[in-house]
Amino acid sequence: MDLNIFDRMESEVRGYIRSFPVIFSKAKGSVLFDQEGREYLDFFAGAGTLNYGHNNPVLKEKLIEYVADDGVVHGLDMATDAKKYFMETFERVLLKPRGWDYKMQFTGPTGTNAVEAALKLARLVKGRQNVVAFTHGFHGVSGGSLAVTANQKFRDAAGVSLANTTFVPFDGYMGPDFNTIDYFERMLEDPSSGMDLPAAVIVETVQGEGGVNVATHRWLRDLEKLCRKYDMLLIVDDIQVGCGRTGSFFSFDSVGISPDIITLSKSLSGFGLPMSLVLMKPELDVWKPGSHSGTFRGNNLAFVTAAQALDSYWADNRFEKEVGRKAEIVRDRLESIVQSYPSAGLSVRGRGLIQGLVTPADDDLANAISAKAFEHGLVIETSGANDEVLKLLPALTIEEEQLKKGLEIIERSVAEVFEARGVSAKVLKFGGKRR
Template identity: 60%
Template structure:
């Protein structure tokens, strides 16, 4: 692909140096549809990024777009704080009937601010309020957000350093297979809990991702998650599952913890819950935990009604027949796994490991700079992929759940070429 030098002057002179994704993809995007993005010069890119998991149903999904346009054209409420609106009612009823009841999940629904990190902040705050304790246990290589409470339970040293102040009341424990299977699960955690001299204050809660996306696509075994739920129950700690990136069908089932057969006390959801890339997040919790005072946790944009509209449409369209959606995602996941097997065989000396679940996969390279080189070459070839892991050593695949088999095959062939040509 021949790319003319785009006009980036206003971004480079006016926008903060904090910008990141645009540095890896140095073009000016203009429109997008499905799994394709187009820059202002008409170049086409196949999207294996999907808005960092916010676009599970693709860009400008026509069903969701129609629902949104109809709502706006009839002057539906846009901004409503936590006022009752017809859009919110429609979403809540759909969420209850399509998602919660079929799974026998009793959760109350809270709308915090519209970002994932705000959902996590509300979960941590609620856990501390319920248990009357301040300590939270998280896991190595976790990522839970960029605000201070979320950073305190995030593992990445670079992101943590950005806080500028001590990050307290969080204690990391080894994630599944962090110690390469050399020790029994949770032996260190439970020993600290048992020993009054360990220095670990009894935690209010444990927060975990079933698949660590930003941490490098580290997949927790269902057995490990069940053991964690058991530890939390025996030691009177709440279990919080951060399903912000892995929820909404990314791993197959709507919630990523379903396969493990556990029912977390609190679940955070964001990214693809709106279905259209509109800001929206949920904090779900068991009814007995609903000890909030009115207004105790709020936010001006927690009532994003256009997001409620597209969220309800997404649930009705893709999850009324949940098994069909799960089956499709698992089939696409098998297609990815088969292609990655070939890529690994072709480049075995360079590749340390590959792993994933559903439609989230990662390829880890021995040379920690190789992943960035692969992503750069992929962009030149018309494929958008990002890197993850503590040192950016993992190429991360996060295509839309609605991508066609042909588009998926096209992107995987481009990835294989990018790996070859980045050596």
């Protein structure tokens, strides 16, 4: 398989091709096919962009029909049939059943565009510059969103000073017995702490890129109370873990909080088409016409598939229950792997169908397992400050047989990597058979 053209002409900035060095030619559901016809199970799903799988037939049919009828493809922020129907569907399926009242802002096509708009709006509303973000958080790599992204690897590439952000420890960062909200509040109440009163706080309920770190519901509720007490806006970045990734459509549905601003992207279109959205409480909509713009702030093809995804999967709770059932299968299998190697320092964390097999941070174990899994036909990435977490992001629509096959590949890959390192499994599993 000749990758020379990519090595010769594409920038050194390329990343995932280094982990998965083949040329993919087709994709369907949860399977990728390379040029030679080899199949790969996909536990990556476009970094959470393909929650409904590749070329989902229900969404594809609507998309083809729209293009065949010469529907408007590019419309800036003008009114179109596709945009109108998406907004009506979003309100009917998601907002009204929850009793929510949010206005919509369609930003540029990627998640970082939504974050940039949210931060800009928060500062405009409050008239303050500082924003609080959290350790291990990831919100994008453009200027403003990079300033609230914690990972040094991304920050080092900025080329300019990244200011107007204060980082606070995320839930669990200081250990299970330390409430980081107490620390945050102490900083706010102390006029000599050095923290300028923030306009907003931006948070992921589950930090995907940061290592599948899960905030407890209590911590999130305490964070919201703190925002209300100190007149800070609460921004929930649901770009990777929204759109059903944790089970419910919004990752905070069962938490009992009411964010001022919500950012969505990745799987919002349902088909891998670029689309981003900012939801804001109506009183925050202080924009002047055209004061935040962008050529691709109205992807009509994405509106078509996004509306269909909402109607097909979220009009009732059947799909949510299906995701929950699959999540239990994943958790049980990962916990079994952990128990098989009690001295290896492994653990499991996550919610729904974003789960991680956590390895010691200093031995490159997760990358070795990912590479071995790819050899066996599974695409899966790592995350965390030291790439110490094997991160599972299968499509929410993955067939149960495929899900179990992928988990078997992970278990086999873990066994082979440990065997090469002289680590043996403690127990036999699954009817006495090692896999």
